[in-house]
Amino acid sequence: MSRIITLRDALREAMTEEMRKDANIFLMGEEVAQYDGAYKVSKGMLDEFGPNRVIDTPIAELGFAGIGVGAAMNGLRPIVEFMTWNFAVLAFDQIVNNAAKTVSQSGGEFRCPIVFRGPSGSAGQLAQQHSQTFESWLGNCPGLKVISCVDPYDSKGLLKSAIIDDDPVCFMESEVCYGDKGDVPEGEYYIPIGKAAVKREGSDITLVSYNKMMKVAQHAADELAKEGISAEVIDLRTIRPLDYQTLVNSVKKTNRMVVIDESWPMYGVSAEIAYEMQKYAFDYLDAPILRVNSMDTSLPYSAPYVDAYLPSVHRVVAAAKQVLYVH
Amino acid sequence: MAEISTLEAKSKSAKQGKYSKETYLGWYETMLRIRRFEERTLLAYSQQKIRGFCHVYIGQEAIAAGMASALTPQDGVVTGYRQHGIAITRGISSRSAMAELFGKVTGCVKGKGGSMHFFSAEHKFFGGNGIVGAQIPIGTGIAFAEKYKGTTNLCVTMFGDGAARQGALFEAFNMAMTWKIPVLYIVENNKYAMGTSVERTSNVHQLSKIGLAFDMPSESVDGMSPETVHEAIERAAKHIRAGNGPYFLEINTYRYKGHSVSDPGKYRSKEELENYQDQDPVKMTEKKILTNKIATEAEIEAIKAKIEAEMDDAVQFAEESPLPTADLLFEANYVQEDYPFMMD
Numbered sequence: 245m246s247r248i249i250t251l252r253d254a255l256r257e258a259m260t261e262e263m264r265k266d267a268n269i270f271l272m273g274e275e276v277a278q279y280d281g282a283y284k285v286s287k288g289m290l291d292e293f294g295p296n297r298v299i300d301t302p303i304a305e306l307g308f309a310g311i312g313v314g315a316a317m318n319g320l321r322p323i324v325e326f327m328t329w330n331f332a333v334l335a336f337d338q339i340v341n342n343a344a345k346t347v348s349q350s351g352g353e354f355r356c357p358i359v360f361r362g363p364s365g366s367a368g369q370l371a372q373q374h375s376q377t378f379e380s381w382l383g384n385c386p387g388l389k390v391i392s393c394v395d396p397y398d399s400k401g402l403l404k405s406a407i408i409d410d411d412p413v414c415f416m417e418s419e420v421c422y423g424d425k426g427d428v429p430e431g432e433y434y435i436p437i438g439k440a441a442v443k444r445e446g447s448d449i450t451l452v453s454y455n456k457m458m459k460v461a462q463h464a465a466d467e468l469a470k471e472g473i474s475a476e477v478i479d480l481r482t483i484r485p486l487d488y489q490t491l492v493n494s495v496k497k498t499n500r501m502v503v504i505d506e507s508w509p510m511y512g513v514s515a516e517i518a519y520e521m522q523k524y525a526f527d528y529l530d531a532p533i534l535r536v537n538s539m540d541t542s543l544p545y546s547a548p549y550v551d552a553y554l555p556s557v558h559r560v561v562a563a564a565k566q567v568l569y570v571h
Numbered sequence: 572m573a574e575i576s577t578l579e580a581k582s583k584s585a586k587q588g589k590y591s592k593e594t595y596l597g598w599y600e601t602m603l604r605i606r607r608f609e610e611r612t613l614l615a616y617s618q619q620k621i622r623g624f625c626h627v628y629i630g631q632e633a634i635a636a637g638m639a640s641a642l643t644p645q646d647g648v649v650t651g652y653r654q655h656g657i658a659i660t661r662g663i664s665s666r667s668a669m670a671e672l673f674g675k676v677t678g679c680v681k682g683k684g685g686s687m688h689f690f691s692a693e694h695k696f697f698g699g700n701g702i703v704g705a706q707i708p709i710g711t712g713i714a715f716a717e718k719y720k721g722t723t724n725l726c727v728t729m730f731g732d733g734a735a736r737q738g739a740l741f742e743a744f745n746m747a748m749t750w751k752i753p754v755l756y757i758v759e760n761n762k763y764a765m766g767t768s769v770e771r772t773s774n775v776h777q778l779s780k781i782g783l784a785f786d787m788p789s790e791s792v793d794g795m796s797p798e799t800v801h802e803a804i805e806r807a808a809k810h811i812r813a814g815n816g817p818y819f820l821e822i823n824t825y826r827y828k829g830h831s832v833s834d835p836g837k838y839r840s841k842e843e844l845e846n847y848q849d850q851d852p853v854k855m856t857e858k859k860i861l862t863n864k865i866a867t868e869a870e871i872e873a874i875k876a877k878i879e880a881e882m883d884d885a886v887q888f889a890e891e892s893p894l895p896t897a898d899l900l901f902e903a904n905y906v907q908e909d910y911p912f913m914m915d
Contacts, residue, residue, distance in 0.1 A: 317697055320719060349701075352681075354697065389905075486913070
């Protein structure tokens with residue numbers, strides 16, 4: 245039996261199911277307990293698990309991320325919620341210098357099974373400091389695993405995998421998608437970390453994206469279909485490790501690719517994908533891979549700026565036609 | 572309720588030698604082991620057998636010794652990068668420590684950590700942290716896990732006077748007090764953050780006062796004597812194990828060598844260094860043992876011979892051990908054994 249539930253409900257089910265099975269799992273972060281979560285993802289969890297396992301923190305990202313790392317090194321499995329990944333920048337020392345390095349610098353003596361989670365990316369007119377993506381930043385760092393997804397089914401299965409994973413996982417959601425609904429089966433299931441998903445089969449071009457830009461990719465595919473162009477749409481779901489094999493398989497079929505990536509263009513996810521494709525599918529490509537990113541600027545407040553900054557259906561369709569040499 | 576008590580002078584009880592012969596000899600042996608280990612480290616560094624950043628513990632040995640006698644093996648310890656002495660005292664062998672410095676695969680973390688990163692799960696030694704002050708929240712988290720699991724263990728979270736100025740301290744102290752976490756914070760105040768004196772980094776020179784802002788019980792203690800260190804840690808541990816939450820000790824000490832092996836120490840006077848060398852914990856403890864006839868000269872000589880032999884053996888072991896092979900680069904990055912590294 246499948247149900248239609250929201251992304252926030254799917255994420256909560258993932259945490260709740262795992263916490264019922266393992267007393268070493270706990271949730272900590274700003275407003276996660278009494279307030280039910282800044283975006284209500286943890287609604288009701290305080291009632292079920294009590295204040296020892298659902299813990300409100302002061303506004304101290306570096307401090308509570310570090311407490312999470314220490315707790316993970318000493319046998320617990322923390323889920324650390326950031327109100328947004330923008331605030332997690334304050335905790336990057338603990339994520340990058342400690343969580344990611346624990347296994348290596350201890351020669352395997354210690355591990356750090358921790359999940360850092362929260363929304364990433366733009367969410368309306370929130371201006372420069374509240375609108376950034378961090379997939380490319382953290383995807384660069386060995387020792388971490390990075391997941392970024394918004395589909396409720398995928399998000400539940402991947403968060404459950406992240407929580408039981410023995411390595412540190414950065415899990416990126418989307419503020420504007422918490423109320424989005426999707427089919428989620430009854431009962432438990434896991435989706436493996438590091439596997440992309442073909443969300444729509446097609447034959448003329450491959451559109452690759454992740455997180456809420458998947459919506460833009462899907463809408464662009466709808467628009468292209470109206471013009472008789474069949475687009476395959478792939479959701480990366482995991483940023484690190486990168487499932488480039490699924491992308492290679494698709495390009496072998498379509499011979500063309502556009503990457504839709506909310507990150508800034510330079511040194512990011514889109515560049516990495518383009519590299520992998522020229523390396524492993526060079527002979528199958530009939531056109532250069534194009535990418536549609538956020539603009540190479542900070543994101544200002546006013547609505548026209550937001551529209552001009554973010555990848556749009558229009559820009560994706562134009563890029564797709566360019567690689568298809570359709571004008 | 573917070574209080575500051577300054578115990579700069581050695582306590583009366585310690586002067587009388589109130590501890591057992593075994594305790595005094597244990598302290599002496601621990602301190603001598605660290606001293607000789609670090610001297611061998613400096614020698615090997617000068618011979619380019621040890622590379623990288625390397626910070627020795629010479630001058631601060633009484634802290635490790637006093638701590639060893641006041642903790643249980645189940646207590647966790649985490650510290651910064653001046654860590655050889657603490658690591659050895661918590662149970663990492665001189666052999667595996669020296670081999671680690673030599674970058675050998677037989678090192679305590681297989682040559683992956685070097686001078687700044689020793690770890691041992693068996694001995695609950697959590698490192699060996701290279702980012703100044705980052706271990707303060709981590710140690711708080713290690714202690715958080717002990718409370719979560721319902722043990723009476725604590726975690727000693729050590730850092731230097733430089734780290735006492737990091738923001739991470741203030742966040743961690745605050746949460747530790749709010750949540751009554753069983754953590755013992757120890758700032759080893761050796762007077763200099765690299766080349767910058769405590770006086771130049773803040774208007775607050777008595778570091779134990781930092782605890783006052785959080786109502787944390789805080790003391791400044793003499794760190795040149797294992798007795799005073801032992802007593803302070805015992806007092807703090809009793810408070811923590813009773814479920815009262817954290818405790819903060821400023822242990823005043825001095826490093827006789829530079830910040831790292833490359834530091835000539837031009838920022839401090841010869842007189843200042845000599846003043847602290849007059850209080851050398853190894854010499855003072857040896858003198859105390861002999862003057863008070865706690866043990867005989869022959870017994871002291873036997874300890875010296877034992878430590879020399881241990882160091883000869885450790886250096887030989889490190890010399891003769893194999894270097895890691897390149898394929899081990901991909902081991903121990905992830906717990907996941909088949910993690911698909913990007914190979915091009």
